[in-house]
Each structure stands twice: as C-alpha cells, then as structure tokens.
Amino acid sequence: MQVSLRDIRKSFGAIEVVKGLDLDVGDGEFLVLLGPSGCGKTTALRMIAGLETASAGRIYLGDQDVTDVLPKYRDIAMVFQSYALYPHMTVEDNIGYPLYLRKVDKEERARAIREVAGKVDLLDYLDRYPRQLSGGQRQRVALARAMIRRPSLFLMDEPLSNLDAKLRGHMRTELKHLQNELGVTTIYVTHDQIEAMTLAHRVAIMKAGELQQLAPPREIYNDPANLFVAGFIGSPPMNFIEGKIAGGSFRAEGAALSCPGFSDHGKVVAGVRAEDLRVVEAGAGEFKGTTYAIELTGNETLVTCQVGESLVIVKMDKDYDEKIGTAVGIALANEQIFFFDAGSGTRLR
Ligand code: ATP
Numbered sequence: 500m501q502v503s504l505r506d507i508r509k510s511f512g513a514i515e516v517v518k519g520l521d522l523d524v525g526d527g528e529f530l531v532l533l534g535p536s537g538c539g540k541t542t543a544l545r546m547i548a549g550l551e552t553a554s555a556g557r558i559y560l561g562d563q564d565v566t567d568v569l570p571k572y573r574d575i576a577m578v579f580q581s582y583a584l585y586p587h588m589t590v591e592d593n594i595g596y597p598l599y600l601r602k603v604d605k606e607e608r609a610r611a612i613r614e615v616a617g618k619v620d621l622l623d624y625l626d627r628y629p630r631q632l633s634g635g636q637r638q639r640v641a642l643a644r645a646m647i648r649r650p651s652l653f654l655m656d657e658p659l660s661n662l663d664a665k666l667r668g669h670m671r672t673e674l675k676h677l678q679n680e681l682g683v684t685t686i687y688v689t690h691d692q693i694e695a696m697t698l699a700h701r702v703a704i705m706k707a708g709e710l711q712q713l714a715p716p717r718e719i720y721n722d723p724a725n726l727f728v729a730g731f732i733g734s735p736p737m738n739f740i741e742g743k744i745a746g747g748s749f750r751a752e753g754a755a756l757s758c759p760g761f762s763d764h765g766k767v768v769a770g771v772r773a774e775d776l777r778v779v780e781a782g783a784g785e786f787k788g789t790t791y792a793i794e795l796t797g798n799e800t801l802v803t804c805q806v807g808e809s810l811v812i813v814k815m816d817k818d819y820d821e822k823i824g825t826a827v828g829i830a831l832a833n834e835q836i837f838f839f840d841a842g843s844g845t846r847l848r
Pocket residue numbers: 511516534535536537538539540541542543690
C-alpha cells in the first residue's frame with residue numbers, strides 16, 4: 500500500500516517537533532526514518548498509525564485520506580521496541596490474538612499461527628510463555644503477531660534496540676529476509692545508521708523535525724545533501740576539515756588541494772571519508788600530518804593523523820604499521836571529497 504504524507508506537522512504546546520513532512524512511500528517499499536534522538540521520527544510514525552493526531556497536514560493510505568480515521572480502521576500493524584507481549588498468554592495465543600479479536604475460528608487460527616510461526620522460526624516454542632524466551636525470540640513473537648493480520652502496512656519503532664549487539668545483527672538479517680519474502684510496505688524508525696543502510700530501499704534522514712535527505716542508501720552515502728547527512732552516515736564518521744576556497748583550491752592548516760570549478764568561499768568544511776584517503780610519505784599528498792593513533796580493527800587499520808587542529812582518520816590495510824608521532828603525508832585516493840558551507844552546512848557544488 501502506498502503512503503503519502505502532505506506537510507505533516509506536530510506541536511506539543513508551543514514546540515513544533517515535526518515541521519512539515521512530505522513523504523511518499525511506494526507500495527512494497529521499506530522506508531527507514533533515521534535521525535538522532537528527539538528529531539521527531541517516533542512522533543511521525545505515531546501520526547501515521549493514528550496514535551497521535553497531526554496538528555496540520557494530511558495522511559493518505561492508498562487513495563484514502565486517513566488523517567481523521569481511528570487507528571483500528573487503518574489496516575496497520577505496529578511493532579514496538581518494547582514488544583508488548585501478553586505475559587499470561589503462550590506464544591501461540593500471543594501470535595493468534597489479533598485473529599481471536601476478529602473472531603476467526605479456532606482451526607483457521609491454528610493454521611495461520613503455524614504458518615507465521617514457521618516464517619519466524621518459532622514452531623518449537625508455541626507452548627512457552629514470554630518469560631521463557633530470549634529477547635530475540637520475544638521480538639520474533641511480536642513480529643509474528645504483526646504479520647498474522649496480513650496488514651497493508653507495517654510500522655516499526657526501533658524493534659531491535661532492546662537486543663544485544665550480536666542478536667541485533669542476526670535479527671536484522673532475518674528482517675531483511677522476511678521483507679523480501681512478504682513485500683509489505685514498511686516504515687521503520689531507527690537511530691542506527693547500519694540498520695537504516697542495510698534494511699532500507701530508501702532512507703529519510705531527519706534532524707530537528709525536518710527532512711534532510713530522502714534517497715536510497717547508496718546515494719545517501721555517496722552523495723550526501725549536506726554536512727549533517729555526511730556526518731551522520733558512515734563509520735568511522737566522515738573527516739571534516741575547516742578551511743577556505745580561493746582561486747580554485749581548498750586551503751587549511753596542513754592542507755592544500757585543487758578544487759577546480761568551485762568559486763571562492765570564505766568558510767568551508769571539506770569532508771572526506773577514511774577509505775578515500777591514503778597515508779603516504781611525508782611531503783607527498785594533499786595533507787600534511789603526524790600520526791596520532793594507530794588501531795588495528797581486524798581486517799583493516801585505522802590511522803588517525805593530526806592535520807593542523809583536526810584529527811583525520813585514514814583506513815589502511817591490516818598490515819599497515821607506523822610509530823605514533825611520525826610525520827606523514829595524506830593523499831586523496833580518488834576524487835571523493837565534498838565541500839560544505841561552514842555556516843549553513845549546505846553542500847557546495
Ligand atoms: P527517540 O529516538 O529518542 O525516540 P525521536 O526522534 O523518535 O527520538 P520523538 O519521540 O518523536 O523523537 O520526539 C520528538 C520531540 O517531541 C522530543 O523533543 C520529545 O521530547 C517531544 N515529545 C514527544 N512526545 C511528546 C509528548 N507527548 N508531549 C510533549 N513532548 C513530546
């Protein structure tokens with residue numbers, strides 16, 4: 500089902516926390532709302548569900564304007580971070596509960612429960628109670644309970660955030676697999692950039708109630724719209740160096756590189772990712788630095804260098820080693836460098 504938001508706004512008292520959101524989610528699309536804590540993503544999701552009324556704007560599910568429609572008539576299933584399972588009911592009854600409410604007969608219900616329980620690998624746990632399950636299993640029960648209704652739209656609010664790191668990675672893979680199998684339109688809220696990048700067809704990045712960029716993950720990574728998006732996506736975070744552009748070159752303390760086509764600009768931030776740089780010998784490369792820390796992470800080495808006042812991280816292969824405090828050069832490995840206005844954060848082209 501298609502979802503459209505038209506200039507959706509929400510204020511709590513005098514504070515506007517969602518500031519005019521326009522969004523079209525395609526049928527079968529997995530859209531991730533990504534942003535730091537407090538940016539308004541949960542509020543946006545709750546308005547789509549009908550759990551919160553919009554202060555202004557319209558919400559459409561398919562062709563229907565549902566702005567004033569009660570949640571129970573919206574054909575939406577929501578999965579929360581706190582799985583909200585019924586502790587006194589078995590896994591089987593928890594999963595089947597939406598069908599029980601709809602008065603689906605017992606046999607048909609049992610069949611449907613087995614079908615979805617199979618999909619999320621819970622067939623061996625149907626007789627257990629939530630307290631007898633691991634966090635990942637509870638999360639799967641919550642998913643199965645959402646799936647059994649065959650909703651036209653899934654809304655998920657940080658569904659993996661209560662799991663430990665390893666389980667989280669595993670459940671992420673399972674979700675990705677399920678999404679491919681079910682093909683149900685999904686809007687997923689998270690502040691985890693890896694979840695956003697791996698799960699989404701498109702990512703909507705929000706900051707302080709406003710949409711910053713809406714694009715497929717690859718485009719967000721390769722072509723960030725502004726300084727905020729560039730700094731939010733990527734690990735380690737993109738390196739930022741403050742300087743200025745004059746006469747077709749970018750200059751900062753310890754840095755000089757040509758940037759033909761860019762007009763003179765007083766306060767500029769240059770952004771370049773660790774994997775787009777190389778440590779070279781002193782005197783070579785576009786940046787002049789001193790090694791500050793060297794960290795072997797397993798399959799690669801993160802080399803942090805002091806360049807003027809900034810620390811710049813370079814990804815080298817696992818065999819790279821050097822003493823801390825060594826003078827080095829840093830070279831651009833390719834043309835992937837971005838320039839932003841230091842004040843507004845707008846990307847310069
Ligand atoms: P998080 O990831 O921390 O959940 P979020 O991006 O989902 O953050 P929201 O939960 O949408 O953010 O909250 C956005 C802002 O609105 C926050 O500043 C929050 O304090 C405020 N807010 C949310 N609900 C209410 C409410 N019922 N009354 C007053 N303020 C609220």
